[in-house]
Amino acid sequence: MSDMYRQLLNLHWKTVRWPLAPVILLAFGLPLFVLRLADVFGPAGTRVPPAMVIHMQGEWSFVFPFLALITGVMIALTAWSWDHQGRHVYALSLPVSRGRYSMLKFAAGMTMLLLPVIALAVGTMAGLAATPVPTGLHAYPLSFVARFLLAATIVYAATFAAASSTVRTTAIILVLFVLVVIFGTVFVSFLQEALHDHSIVTPIELLYTALARWPGPFNVFGGNWLIIDA
Amino acid sequence: MRRLIFAAACLVMAATPFTAAAQGTQSTHDMEIRRLREQMDSLAPRLQAIMRKDSAQAAAKRAADSIAQLVPLDTVAVGPFLLVGKPAHVRRTRGYFEHAWETWQPQFAGLDSVVRGRVFMPVQNADIASNLRIMSSQPGRAIITFPRTPDPVIGRNTAEMALAQLLKPHLAGSIQAWSGGGGIGLRNDADRLIRYIVVPVGDTLPDARGRHCMEGDIAACRDVLGLPAGKSERGDPVRTSFLNYVLDQADAGAVAKNSGGTGDAGEELEKLGGAPLDTLLRGWIDGLTAERASEAGTAGHRVLSTLAWVMIFGALSMRSTRWRLG
Numbered sequence: 001m002s003d004m005y006r007q008l009l010n011l012h013w014k015t016v017r018w019p020l021a022p023v024i025l026l027a028f029g030l031p032l033f034v035l036r037l038a039d040v041f042g043p044a045g046t047r048v049p050p051a052m053v054i055h056m057q058g059e060w061s062f063v064f065p066f067l068a069l070i071t072g073v074m075i076a077l078t079a080w081s082w083d084h085q086g087r088h089v090y091a092l093s094l095p096v097s098r099g100r101y102s103m104l105k106f107a108a109g110m111t112m113l114l115l116p117v118i119a120l121a122v123g124t125m126a127g128l129a130a131t132p133v134p135t136g137l138h139a140y141p142l143s144f145v146a147r148f149l150l151a152a153t154i155v156y157a158a159t160f161a162a163a164s165s166t167v168r169t170t171a172i173i174l175v176l177f178v179l180v181v182i183f184g185t186v187f188v189s190f191l192q193e194a195l196h197d198h199s200i201v202t203p204i205e206l207l208y209t210a211l212a213r214w215p216g217p218f219n220v221f222g223g224n225w226l227i228i229d230a
Numbered sequence: 231m232r233r234l235i236f237a238a239a240c241l242v243m244a245a246t247p248f249t250a251a252a253q254g255t256q257s258t259h260d261m262e263i264r265r266l267r268e269q270m271d272s273l274a275p276r277l278q279a280i281m282r283k284d285s286a287q288a289a290a291k292r293a294a295d296s297i298a299q300l301v302p303l304d305t306v307a308v309g310p311f312l313l314v315g316k317p318a319h320v321r322r323t324r325g326y327f328e329h330a331w332e333t334w335q336p337q338f339a340g341l342d343s344v345v346r347g348r349v350f351m352p353v354q355n356a357d358i359a360s361n362l363r364i365m366s367s368q369p370g371r372a373i374i375t376f377p378r379t380p381d382p383v384i385g386r387n388t389a390e391m392a393l394a395q396l397l398k399p400h401l402a403g404s405i406q407a408w409s410g411g412g413g414i415g416l417r418n419d420a421d422r423l424i425r426y427i428v429v430p431v432g433d434t435l436p437d438a439r440g441r442h443c444m445e446g447d448i449a450a451c452r453d454v455l456g457l458p459a460g461k462s463e464r465g466d467p468v469r470t471s472f473l474n475y476v477l478d479q480a481d482a483g484a485v486a487k488n489s490g491g492t493g494d495a496g497e498e499l500e501k502l503g504g505a506p507l508d509t510l511l512r513g514w515i516d517g518l519t520a521e522r523a524s525e526a527g528t529a530g531h532r533v534l535s536t537l538a539w540v541m542i543f544g545a546l547s548m549r550s551t552r553w554r555l556g
Contacts, residue, residue, distance in 0.1 A: 099548040106544055136441055143528045150528070150536045157543035164547040193321070217539035220532055229522055230444065 002104070004096065009108040016078040016112055023071050027116040028123035030067065031144075034060045035127030035227060050134035053228055061225040068148050068221075071116050072155025079109045080163040106160060113152055121145045124227060137228050144227045150220045158217065181207060309335065310346045323352040323385065330389035337397055337477055340486025344396060397477075400489045405502070408495035409469050410462030444519060451511045458496020458507065475514040476503040 038056040042048035083091055091101055124141045133139050162170060184203035192200050211218050304317035306324050309331040313320050327350070338345055398406065442450035455472055456462065462469060477485075480502050491498045496507050503510045520529070 102548040103544070106547065146528045146533075150533065153540055154536050154543075157540040157547075161543040161547040192325075214532060215535040215538075217536070217543075220536050 004094070005104045005108060008104050009111055011082060012075075012079055012105075012108045012112055015081055016075060019074055019078065020112070020115065023067070023074065024116050024119045026067055027071070027119040028126075030060075030063055031120060031124040031227060032127040032130075034063070035124075035131045039131055047132075048134065050137050053134055053137065054226065054230075057226050057228060058224070064144075064148060064225045065151055065221045067116075068151035069155050071113065072152045072157075073159050075109050075112050075152075076156045076159035077163055079105055079160060084167075102164060106157075109156060109160060110153070113149075113156055117145060117149045117152065120148050128227070131228075133228055137230060139228050141227060144225070147220060147225070151218075154217055154220060310342070310348070312349045313352060314349055315352045319352055323389065326385040326389040329386050330393050333390060334393045334397065336482035337480065337485050338393075339483035341397075341400055344400065348396070350392065397485060400485055401502075402488055402491035402493070402495075402498035404459070404491070404493060404495040405473070405498050407461045408456065408459075409473050410466070443515065446512075446515065448508050448511050451515060452496075452507075455511075457499070459494040471518075472511075472514050473499075475517065476510055479503040479505065479510065479513070 034057055037060065038048045038053040041056065042052055094101060096104075121141070124144060128139050128141060162173065165173075180203050188200055188202040210216050212222060213219055304315065304320045306313045306320050308324060308327040311327065311331070313324060313327060315323070398409075401409075439450045439453050443454045452458070455469055476499050481504055484502050484504065488498060488501045491501060493501070499510065500507050505513075
């Protein structure tokens with residue numbers, strides 16, 4: 001581990017520790033909460049029906065992709081915050097290339113990302129230890145944690161790339177996004193009405209397909225996020 | 231202090247007329263509501279008396295006539311169909327029907343007389359739909375209740391199920407008996423369906439057979455599905471799902487070709503899907519298991535594509551205009 005990496009890790013830790021603390025707590029507590037739900041609200045004194053275990057998890061499983069999103073965005077934004085504040089003077093004073101500096105910073109952020117993932121893994125295992133898995137169902141803790149890691153990583157990488165650029169570039173990207181998605185969708189809706197042709201695809205539909213369907217970058221967010229499943 | 235007391239007194243005095251006015255408005259409002267309630271209560275027995283005199287069918291016809299007079303209707307052609315309804319509603323449902331027709335068109339090949347000129351009336355209100363349904367005895371007319379929500383998934387599913395129900399009477403008799411009263415047409419429910427097979431819901435399915443089926447035991451899958459010669463009164467989502475899968479595999483015109491088939495359900499499904507039953511079952515199970523939590527996010531291709539995107543974003547962040555000082 002190079003000294004510079006250690007230094008960057010230390011700097012990132014100082015910036016992110018307080019915002020990250022509630023995320024780590026949630027990452028630990030949410031799987032525990034979701035897994036215990038069926039037991040708490042299920043019929044007392046009898047085995048909880050398997051369908052209820054799945055249903056209860058399904059009602060709350062949306063929190064995990066959301067948590068992965070928050071984790072990735074937060075760690076990526078804090079990775080560049082002190083550079084932006086110091087107008088990159090510190091980075092420019094270092095005897096390294098831009099590429100190497102970014103790579104080390106990216107690696108330091110990835111290390112930071114492991115903290116909520118470990119908390120999630122511990123919370124999941126604790127929840128499974130306290131919840132009997134009904135006959136016919138299986139627990140998928142590894143798959144669940146791996147999925148959270150992938151989801152948080154891809155959000156982290158995308159936000160890291162966006163945050164690394166200048167404010168001007170970010171503004172241009174945002175303006176283009178707004179123009180294409182919002183105005184494009186409105187324009188296509190008018191076009192659909194005028195031509196009586198509802199098969200014209202709107203930019204927002206195109207964007208969804210490109211980003212959230214395989215092989216789009218955020219495809220890992222799709223599908224179910226259950227810990228206990230068939 | 232004296233100034234403060236004076237200001238407070240002024241405020242109270244100023245607010246008093248407003249409060250009184252609000253109270254007055256409130257009591258007028260209450261009286262109006264009471265009057266309307268009394269009026270409605272007095273009308274209810276009269277309405278019941280009229281309905282007792284009329285037959286249900288005549289009442290429904292009158293309701294439909296009055297709706298037709300009140301609401302100007304629009305007609306739009308989608309493929310071989312006609313959509314008839316309120317203009318705004320027809321405009322919205324048109325897209326759903328176009329999507330559904332795109333999906334189901336190959337299955338209707340050779341069944342032109344079944345679909346050509348068929349009229350669909352998308353109706354939002356369930357009561358109106360049921361009234362219209364009573365009087366729609368003419369062949370070629372179908373009333374569909376579209377929910378109020380503008381959710382495109384629900385809209386597309388409703389349109390697809392409407393077309394699928396048209397197709398069902400043209401499947402071989404044994405397939406109809408095997409699939410029972412269940413509707414066909416919903417295709418995007420694999421992640422929920424798998425639990426119907428494995429998880430015992432009430433006492434409908436013994437879970438051991440379901441589990442073995444999901445683990446790839448084709449004989450267990452035959453048991454679960456009641457193949458080759460089972461029958462079903464009400465139908466169940468598992469059979470519906472398999473039938474949808476077979477229809478997806480079917481060549482264009484396969485339904486028309488096998489319409490009068492006399493074999494058992496297993497044989498007819500083989501003919502329809504154009505493959506041996508075991509192959510069809512294997513393909514169906516593979517599709518379902520891909521939606522399990524163990525596979526949904528961490529299947530190899532998903533992991534690889536995500537890692538590739540991470541590398542792309544990482545590479546993008548290394549090259550920036552930020553440090554180009556010159």
